[in-house]
Amino acid sequence: MGITMKKRGVFFSIDALIAVGILVLVIMIAYPVLKVTKNESEINKDVLISLSNIKVIEVNDSYIQTLSQNGVINDSNKSVLEQIGEFYVTNVSLATYLANVTLSEIRTNKNIGLWFGDTLIFSINSTPYEGATSIISARESLSGISQGNVTKGYVSKAWLKKIVNKKTILIIKGDLMCGKWSDAQSYCGPAKTDIIYEINIPENATVLNAFWLVEPSWQGEGQFKLWINSNEIHSGAVQYFQVFNITQYLLPGKNVAILNSTTGGDDGASHIVVEYNTPDLITLEDQKKFYFNKMKSSAILYHEKAIIVTNPINFLNVKLNTSSSTQLLIRLRATTVTIGTKSPINNIINFTSSEILGNLTTAGITYSNLSNEYFYVIAKVGSAGEVKLNENSFVEINTSSSTEIPFGTIDITQEIKLNQSLNRIQDDTFYRNLIWQFFLPKNSTAVIADWQLGWLKTGSSSLEQEAKANGIWLYDSPPDPFISTFNRFGYTPNLAQGLFKDGANNFTLDFGSNYGVSNTSSYGSLTFFLRSFVNYGNVYEKAQGGNRTIIFEDGQSKNLLIGNSNDTWDPDKDAIDNAVERLLTQLDANNNGKIDISIDQTSLEIGNLDIAGVPYLWSTEAQVRIWE
Numbered sequence: 001m002g003i004t005m006k007k008r009g010v011f012f013s014i015d016a017l018i019a020v021g022i023l024v025l026v027i028m029i030a031y032p033v034l035k036v037t038k039n040e041s042e043i044n045k046d047v048l049i050s051l052s053n054i055k056v057i058e059v060n061d062s063y064i065q066t067l068s069q070n071g072v073i074n075d076s077n078k079s080v081l082e083q084i085g086e087f088y089v090t091n092v093s094l095a096t097y098l099a100n101v102t103l104s105e106i107r108t109n110k111n112i113g114l115w116f117g118d119t120l121i122f123s124i125n126s127t128p129y130e131g132a133t134s135i136i137s138a139r140e141s142l143s144g145i146s147q148g149n150v151t152k153g154y155v156s157k158a159w160l161k162k163i164v165n166k167k168t169i170l171i172i173k174g175d176l177m178c179g180k181w182s183d184a185q186s187y188c189g190p191a192k193t194d195i196i197y198e199i200n201i202p203e204n205a206t207v208l209n210a211f212w213l214v215e216p217s218w219q220g221e222g223q224f225k226l227w228i229n230s231n232e233i234h235s236g237a238v239q240y241f242q243v244f245n246i247t248q249y250l251l252p253g254k255n256v257a258i259l260n261s262t263t264g265g266d267d268g269a270s271h272i273v274v275e276y277n278t279p280d281l282i283t284l285e286d287q288k289k290f291y292f293n294k295m296k297s298s299a300i301l302y303h304e305k306a307i308i309v310t311n312p313i314n315f316l317n318v319k320l321n322t323s324s325s326t327q328l329l330i331r332l333r334a335t336t337v338t339i340g341t342k343s344p345i346n347n348i349i350n351f352t353s354s355e356i357l358g359n360l361t362t363a364g365i366t367y368s369n370l371s372n373e374y375f376y377v378i379a380k381v382g383s384a385g386e387v388k389l390n391e392n393s394f395v396e397i398n399t400s401s402s403t404e405i406p407f408g409t410i411d412i413t414q415e416i417k418l419n420q421s422l423n424r425i426q427d428d429t430f431y432r433n434l435i436w437q438f439f440l441p442k443n444s445t446a447v448i449a450d451w452q453l454g455w456l457k458t459g460s461s462s463l464e465q466e467a468k469a470n471g472i473w474l475y476d477s478p479p480d481p482f483i484s485t486f487n488r489f490g491y492t493p494n495l496a497q498g499l500f501k502d503g504a505n506n507f508t509l510d511f512g513s514n515y516g517v518s519n520t521s522s523y524g525s526l527t528f529f530l531r532s533f534v535n536y537g538n539v540y541e542k543a544q545g546g547n548r549t550i551i552f553e554d555g556q557s558k559n560l561l562i563g564n565s566n567d568t569w570d571p572d573k574d575a576i577d578n579a580v581e582r583l584l585t586q587l588d589a590n591n592n593g594k595i596d597i598s599i600d601q602t603s604l605e606i607g608n609l610d611i612a613g614v615p616y617l618w619s620t621e622a623q624v625r626i627w628e
Contacts, residue, residue, distance in 0.1 A: 056073055127627075154539065160604065168276065171523070174269065181302035195295050228257050231249050302380055320350075379393075436524050463482050463514055
């Protein structure tokens with residue numbers, strides 16, 4: 001069975017009554033050259049109305065008559081405006097000539113001009129348009145007119161009405177958290193710490209691959225046990241960090257990972273990444289609650305929750321489920337603000353939005369400052385003995401708007417690969433200069449680029465920190481304050497124009513001689529909306545379709561019948577073939593010639609139009625402007 005195709009025809013007519021009424025405004029029958037002398041403030045409207053109603057056959061010009069006789073003008077009953085529009089497509093010089101013939105005897109003391117799109121076709125002026133202080137426009141949209149395109153033939157559009165699956169990723173990011181925290185050293189001590197991570201995979205997902213990068217060491221050589229869904233996957237030391245393949249232990253739904261440590265915890269670089277397939281077009285949801293990990297420690301417990309939101313924050317509440325007194329702080333970049341210390345009531349501590357905002361405002365920080373970049377909500381729980389931060393502890397954020405999901409899109413999250421690392425500072429993994437590169441497909445919409453970074457500070461001098469996206473500065477220390485734990489960085493389109501663009505993009509980090517980021521324990525991700533349709537394109541001589549073999553990102557391929565199986569696949573001549581090729585290009589998320597969305601024979605739907613003799617596709621605006 002072939003792909004479903006739909007066909008429609010569209011016809012246009014001219015309202016005779018309107019035409020008669022308009023013709024009263026001008027006298028064109030005896031001498032068909034436009035003359036306008038009345039009501040100067042309405043002259044632009046009169047000109048446009050008249051051009052829409054005067055027929056080419058009424059233009060008293062020998063050259064125009066010759067063009068009609070020779071077939072250059074193939075329908076002399078067209079309006080002058082339509083014929084100027086056709087010449088605008090095929091021969092701008094002829095468009096200018098016809099406009100001059102028709103409009104040259106306008107009587108007005110106004111500056112006046114005729115534009116098609118951005119092209120000036122005719123003007124009478126005493127002062128240049130570029131210096132205009134006042135502009136009044138009359139507009140009319142002409143269907144079937146688009147410069148550089150033919151006006152006869154076939155056009156097609158294509159869209160995905162469903163998918164077999166898409167490949168996307170789920171990232172569970174660790175935070176800076178451990179036991180026996182020292183405020184004096186800003187460091188964790190040798191205290192037994194247990195941390196629980198929840199991994200919630202969509203119920204209809206198929207897990208393809210998953211790994212857990214564990215970076216727990218803070219001091220000494222501690223011993224660690226790692227568990228996935230009650231399966232012990234490691235017992236012993238972890239030097240710096242270690243990667244574990246956990247694919248076989250995960251299932252759709254709720255999964256639990258546990259880290260048991262004799263010393264250490266999570267230095268903020270640990271992360272779990274799950275790559276999976278899902279048939280859902282949209283899986284992205286705005287996060288309203290940011291949960292603290294369930295933890296327990298043999299001494300003061302420290303949890304620095306990293307948060308980034310892409311919409312303006314209205315209010316922010318914190319709820320902590322603990323039996324121990326807790327101090328709450330919020331850090332933005334290098335500025336840390338103490339919100340307060342509270343003891344629990346029925347094992348619950350609440351910090352209200354008014355309390356939080358009041359303390360932030362004192363430090364010169366508003367909620368708007370917290371949007372579109374990372375900030376950190378810090379809980380210091382307890383002081384001695386066994387300390388617990390229980391489940392259902394969270395930061396709740398309400399925003400004034402939600403992430404807009406563009407019509408007809410598919411959301412994808414994928415890894416951003418490291419392209420280059422230079423100037424090693426220690427071991428084989430920490431570097432001062434790093435470059436990540438990613439590809440953004442045409443017509444896609446970026447949501448966020450996000451990094452979790454393994455960081456290292458080796459001294460106290462030359463501690464420069466620089467971050468740029470596509471050459472645009474995002475962080476520069478100095479003069480920006482130095483951040484001692486540069487373990488997260490993210491940016492959204494709301495921060496500045498140019499941070500995301502179609503095609504190749506880059507993100508660079510550069511540090512001074514005593515600071516670096518790991519090229520192996522760091523992980524970057526890009527979330528974006530991929531458009532799942534293409535509109536009508538150029539006009540082609542046929543709309544037959546054919547057989548198209550599609551190669552997918554996983555290396556598999558399918559042959560799809562799209563229309564006529566006996567016709568050659570030729571997208572440079574066939575409107576259906578061209579629409580499908582344009583759609584496949586959009587679905588190639590990393591520009592490697594393979595599409596990232598799995599589809600089958602029933603996924604695609606094609607819309608066709610036979611526009612031979614029927615202007616339909618393009619809409620170019622004709623404007624008559626007067627200016628001062």
